[in-house]
Amino acid sequence: MAGWSRHDGTAVALPRDNIDTDQLIPARFMSASRAEGYGQFLLRDLREGDPDFPLDRFPQASILLAGRNFGCGSSREAAVYALVDAGIRCVIATGFGDIFAANAVNNGLLPARLAETPALMQALAGRTTSASIDLETSQIALNGxxxxxDLAPVWRTKLINGWDDIDLTRAHLDDIRTFRDQRHKRHRWSWPASQNPQD
Structure with a gap:
C-alpha cells in the first residue's frame, strides 16, 4: 500500500448520522472477490432509488464529509475496502466506530475527526468544494x-508510510532482536536448552 502525506481532492457532504458498516457494504456483496473491486457496492442500499445521492451526483469526490458515529456496527474490514475502491481517501466526521477507524488507517484511508461539522455540512449541501489534507500538520483546508x-501520532506514521500493523512492528525489528538477545544472555534458564535465539 502506498503511503501519502498530502491529498488534494474534491469534498462532498453525506448528511447522515450513524452510517454503519452494513450500510457501507451490505453483507450480501461480501462474497465477491476483492480483485473485482468493492467500490461498486459502496452504500448500495442507500443509493438505490435516490437520483440525488451525493456520491452519484459527484463521482469524482475523494473526501467525504459525514455525520456523527461513522463506521459504527460490525467489524467488517470490507466497509473500508468499499470506500477505498470507490476512490475515497478521507472521511471527515465528529466520531468513528473504533474498529472501523483502525481498519481505515491500515488501508490508507484517513478518518479525520473534527469537533464540529454542522456548519460545513450546511455549506456543502448539494455541492462540492476543493479541499487539501496535510497529514504532517493534521490540517484540512476546506471551504475557505x-x-x-485529531490524528494519533502512530496513525499518522502508518498513513504516511503506507504501513499496517505488521509493517509497524517490522520497523522495530532491530530493537526486537536486541531485546531478544539481551534477554537470552540474562535469563538463559527461561529458554529451552535446544533453542538458539538466532534461529
Missing amino acids: ATLQF
Missing part, C-alpha cells in the same frame, strides 16, 4: 477555512 483534525 483551515481546520485542525
Whole structure:
C-alpha cells in the first residue's frame, strides 16, 4: 500500500448520522472477490432509488464529509475496502466506530475527526468544494477555512508510510532482536536448552 502525506481532492457532504458498516457494504456483496473491486457496492442500499445521492451526483469526490458515529456496527474490514475502491481517501466526521477507524488507517484511508461539522455540512449541501489534507500538520483546508483534525501520532506514521500493523512492528525489528538477545544472555534458564535465539 502506498503511503501519502498530502491529498488534494474534491469534498462532498453525506448528511447522515450513524452510517454503519452494513450500510457501507451490505453483507450480501461480501462474497465477491476483492480483485473485482468493492467500490461498486459502496452504500448500495442507500443509493438505490435516490437520483440525488451525493456520491452519484459527484463521482469524482475523494473526501467525504459525514455525520456523527461513522463506521459504527460490525467489524467488517470490507466497509473500508468499499470506500477505498470507490476512490475515497478521507472521511471527515465528529466520531468513528473504533474498529472501523483502525481498519481505515491500515488501508490508507484517513478518518479525520473534527469537533464540529454542522456548519460545513450546511455549506456543502448539494455541492462540492476543493479541499487539501496535510497529514504532517493534521490540517484540512476546506471551504475557505483551515481546520485542525485529531490524528494519533502512530496513525499518522502508518498513513504516511503506507504501513499496517505488521509493517509497524517490522520497523522495530532491530530493537526486537536486541531485546531478544539481551534477554537470552540474562535469563538463559527461561529458554529451552535446544533453542538458539538466532534461529
